[in-house]
Amino acid sequence: QEQLVESGGGLVQPGGSLRLSCAASLWVFSIFDMEWYRQAPGKQRELVASITTSGTTNYADSVKDRFTISRDNTNNTVYLQMNSLKPEDTAVYLCHAARTTYWGQGTQVTVSS
Numbered sequence: 823q824e825q826l827v828e829s830g831g832g833l834v835q836p837g838g839s840l841r842l843s844c845a846a847s848l849w850v851f852s853i854f855d856m857e858w859y860r861q862a863p864g865k866q867r868e869l870v871a872s873i874t875t876s877g878t879t880n881y882a883d884s885v886k887d888r889f890t891i892s893r894d895n896t897n898n899t900v901y902l903q904m905n906s907l908k909p910e911d912t913a914v915y916l917c918h919a920a921r922t923t924y925w926g927q928g929t930q931v932t933v934s935s
Contacts, residue, residue, distance in 0.1 A: 826850075827916045831929030834907055838933070842902040844917030844926055851898040855920040858891060858902045860913035860931075867918075871902060885911075907933045931933065 831843040844856070857872040871891040872880045879891050890903040901916065912933050917926035 824894060826924055826926035828915070828926040828929045830930075831915060831931045833932045833934065835935050836908060836933055838907050839903070839905045840907065840931060841904070842915055842917075842931075843872050844900045844902075846898050846917075846919065846924075848898070849920075849927065850919050850924060851893075851895070851900075854922060854924075856891075856893060856900040857915075857918045857919050857920050859916045859918055860911075861916065861928075862913040865913075870915070873900060904931070907931075909933045 827845045828842060830840060834839060855872055855874045858904050859867050860870050860871045861867040868882065870882050871889055873891045873893050874889055881889060888906045893900045911931060913929050913931060914928040916928045
């Protein structure tokens with residue numbers, strides 16, 4: 823089973839920033855678009871941002887202009903830079919290779935004062 827390994831979550835105050843990382847194998851990273859989802863307690867899993875193999879990005883309206891997704895083709899890693907964080911951004915964030923069953927284990931992001 824292919825593994826996606828996430829890191830970078832934590833506790834941050836409202837208005838703060840965090841950067842999430844997701845490392846994948848070379849073949850997954852080079853073939854598939856990559857996505858970040860999030861799931862808050864009692865809510866459906868939500869697609870937050872995506873990036874194609876050629877670098878085209880897309881964002882949910884709720885995070886547009888605050889979050890930035892990027893990919894480092896040298897290190898087979900996709901990032902999610904999260905700025906101006908709000909309490910409603912609190913969730914488990916998961917990395918996903920598009921159109922596959924490959925998911926990361928999730929990393930908790932908590933925004934609270």
